[in-house]
Amino acid sequence: MSLSAITFLYPAMLAGLMVLPIVWLLIRSAPRSPKNVIFPAARLLRGLKSQRRDIQRAPIWQTILRCLILTLLIIAAARPVMNRNDFAQNDGAVLIIADNGWESAANWTQYRTALQQIANQARFDLQTVYLAQTAPEAAGASTWKLPEIVGPVSSQDTVNLIDRLHPRPWNADYTALSDLIAEKPEMNNAIGSIIWLTGDMDGPGKASLAHELQDIAPITVLSPTRSDRLAITSLTRTRTGMVATIAHDRNDNPRVINLLARGERGTVLLRHNAELAANSDQSETTIFLPSDIANAIQSVGIEGVESAATMFQTGARWQQRRVGVIVSSGDSPGVLSDQYFFLDRALSPYAEVTYEPLGKLLEKKVDILVATGPISGLGSQFDALERWVNDGGMLVRFAGDSSTEIGNEFLPVTLRLGNRDFGGSMSWEKPKRLLDFPDNSPFYGIPVPNDITVNRQLLAEPDPDILGKTWARLTDGTPLITSAPRNSGRVVLFHVTPWADWSNLPMSGLFVELWQKILPLASPSNRNDAELSTSLPPQAIMDGFGQTHQPDALILPVRAPLPVPSPRHPPGIYGENGQAVALNLGPSLTNVANTVTWPSGVSTRKITDRNQVDLAALCLLGALLLLLFDALILLALHHLTLRRNRRSNAFGSFLLLIGVGGIAAGLLAVSPNNARASTIQEAALQPRLAYLKTGVPPVDRLSQAGMTGLTEYLRRRSAADLNTVDGIDPETDELSFYPLIYWPLVDGQEPFSERARERLNSYLNNGGMILIDSRDREVQPARLRRLLAGLEVPLLDRAPGDHILFRSFYLLDHAYGRFSAPLWLDARPNQRLDGVASVLFGGNDWASAWMIPEGRDEIRTEDIAPRQREMAVRFGINLVMYALTGSYKGDQVHLPAILERLGR
Incomplete structure (x- = not known):
C-alpha cells in the first residue's frame, strides 16, 4: 500500500490550505489574556513606574497544533480515498461489460457497488470508459436488439449511466454483443483493459465471447459473492x-x-x-x-x-373451478364410474367435480354444468337453468348415445335430425380427422395429433354465423365443437359423446388440453364477458x-x-x-445449473465493498483528538485561573476551537442548504409547501425557487395564503404539517434510512402527498424501485385526462411543466383518504417552470415558452388545490340531484 493510491474526490477543497499562513499569523499576533493581580492601592502609589506592557504571543506548540487541526479538516473536506485494489492495470480506455440479464437481479446491489468502484478508479486514473450491456431492448415496431455501446465517456458521465442501468427479466445475448464489438474497430484499438461484471452461470456464446475479447485486451471478471442460482x-x-x-x-x-x-x-x-x-x-x-x-x-x-x-x-x-356433472337421481356409483371415466380423468386434476341432479347443482352455484346427452330433470328446472346461464354460467353439452336425442334447448347451433356416421358398413366415407383449430377458438395454438378420428357426430345446420361459433372442425369442414354466448353466459357443445364409442377424442391427451382451456373461461369475475379473444394484451408485467x-x-x-x-x-x-x-x-x-468455463488468462475476482477506504472519517477523528488534546493542555496550564474565574479565556478558547471545528467540518457536507424546516409550532399555525433536500446545491436552490414561485402564484390568483417554503429532511423533520412535498430526483441519490422510511410511510398513510419529479421526461415507475425500497408505495397508473386533479381549479388535460411527459399516480387510491392519490410521479421538471425567473441562473428563461410556463403554473395551482381540498370537485357530479331536492 503506497501513498500514490490515495486520491481526493473533491481536490478543489485543498485550496483551503492556502489560508494556513494567514491563520498562523493571526494566532501568533494575538495577545494572551492578562493576569489579574490583587494588591493594595498604597503599594501602587509607592512603586509607581511608567512601564510599557509588551504583547505576549501564543506559544509555538499551540500555533502548530491548531494549524494542524485546520489542515486535517481541510483535507477531510477534500474526501481522500485510498484504492486497495486496482481493477484496470493497463493504460487506455476501460470497457465495462455489465451483464444485466435475469441472473444479475438477485445480486444487483453488488453489481452497482462494483460499477461505482470502477467509475471512481477511472476518475483517479483519468481514463475514459466504454459501457456495454448484455440484455437486449425493444427496437422498432416488433423487434429488439442490444443497446449500443456507450463511449467514450468521462468517469462522471459513467456514474450517470450506472444510475440508469437495471436488470432485465430475460436472457442475455452474448452472440449479439460479440457482433456489436466486432463492428467497432476504433473502440477496440483504444481499449486497454476489459472488466466484465457477471455471474458464473453459463450461457450460449459466453465463453466464446471471452475468447474473442482476449484478443483485444486483458479481461477481469468480477462475480458476486453469492453464487446461488x-x-x-x-x-x-x-x-x-x-x-x-x-x-x-x-x-x-x-x-x-x-x-x-x-x-x-x-x-x-x-x-x-x-x-x-x-x-x-x-x-x-x-x-x-x-x-x-x-x-x-x-x-x-x-x-x-x-x-x-x-x-x-x-x-x-x-x-380450480367447480364443475357439476348432471346425472339422474337413480344412477348408481358403478354406472357413474364406467360412463364418466374419461370425463372424470380429464377434469378431476384441475377442478372440483360433483355428480348430482340438476336441481342440487344449481343450488350449489357451480361454475360449469356438464350434460352428457339429454339434460335430466330439465322440465322442472328449465327456468332456473335459464337464469343460471343468463347470469354468467357455462353449460357444456355432449351428444347422447345413438338411441337418444339431446333436444333443441340450450344449444349453440341448430342440429339436423339423426346422426352422421363415418366408416360404417352402410357408409362410403372413412373416419374423419381434426383440422387445426381456427383463430377465433380458445384452443388456437394447441397441436392436433394425427391419430384423433371421429366415426359419428351430430351435424349442425349451416347457419350464416356458423364459422364464428365453431371452435373445432373436421377435415371436411363440419363442426366438432361449437359455442355461442347466451346473455352473460355461454353454451358449448361437443358434437360427440364423452366416451369412446363415437370418437377416440375423450381417451386422448388432447381432451385434457381442451378442458384446460375451457375451465378458465368460466371465471366468476368474467361472467359479463361473452366474447373471446385469442390475442391477449398485457395487463401487468414484471421487471x-x-x-x-x-x-x-x-x-x-x-x-x-x-x-x-x-x-x-x-x-x-x-x-x-x-x-x-x-x-x-x-x-x-x-x-x-450450467457453470461457465473461462479461458486461461482470464482473471476472476469477487465483488467486495472493501475495495476503497474513505480517509475523510480518519481525518475528522484525528482533528477531534487534537482538539481535545489542545483543550486538556489549556485546562492543565490554567487550572488555578479556571477555579477563580469560570469565564476564563482557556474555556473560551476551547469553545472557540469547537466552533471553528464545526464550521470547518461543515465543509464536508456535499450540499449545504440555507433552507431549514420550520418548527412544529410555525408549521401548525399556517400551512406551507415543502421540498425534499437532495444534497445537490443547484437542485435544492431550484426546488426552493420553484416552490416559492408557486406559493407566490397561489397568493396572487387564489385565496390560498401559504407561508414560506421549507426544505426538509425526512430523517429529522416532522412531515405531517405539509400538505404537499416536492421531491426532485438526482443521479446517485442514496435510498432512505429505516427512520426516514418510517416517517414517509406514516406521512403517506395519513393523507400526505408527494410529487416525485425525475426532471428528464423519462416517466418510468420501475426507475423508483431502488429509491423507494421499504416505502409503502401503491401501484402507479397513468393519470386519465378527466382526473379530478386536472379540474380542481383550472380546466386542464395534462400535467404541464417544463416538459409535457405523462403523469403517473395511484392506480387504486385509498378510499379512507377520500380517494386522493398520495404519490404522483412524472418527469416534467415542474420546479423550473414554477420559479419566477428574475435573478435566477439555474435555467434560462428562454428554455420555456410563455404559454408553456402559464400552463405549468395552472397545473401547479391545481395540484396544491387537490392536495388541500381532496376530491371535493368530484362531488359536483351530484349537483343536479342536490338542486332537485332543494327545489322540493
Missing part, C-alpha cells in the same frame, strides 16, 4: 395442493429456502420451507393446501431473492426484480402458444379475467 420452472395444481419445481445450481450439501405464496395486492398467504437436493439441479416440493387458499394464490416466489426467475405467477388457469408494474406501448399482445420472454413479451399477466394467462420466465430457462 435459483428459478421456479413450474407450478402444478393438484387435488391436495400444489407442486413447485425449482431449478438450481449443484451443491454437495442440501439447502433450505422459503417459498412465499401471495394473494391479491401482495398479501402473504403461505410460507413454506423447501429443501434443495444435494448433487442435483432440480428439486420438487409438494405443498398441501385447502382448495380455497390455493385458489387465492396469485404468485409464488422465493423469499430473499428478488428476480423474475424466482417469481411464478398463476393466472386465471390456476384457479428484472420480479416486481409488477403497468405495461407501456412497447409491450405487444401474446397468442397461443406462449412465446419465450423477451423485450416485446416480458414476463407478466396477459389478458383479462377468465382469459388472463401468466407468462413466466422460469419455464424457458434450461441452463440454470
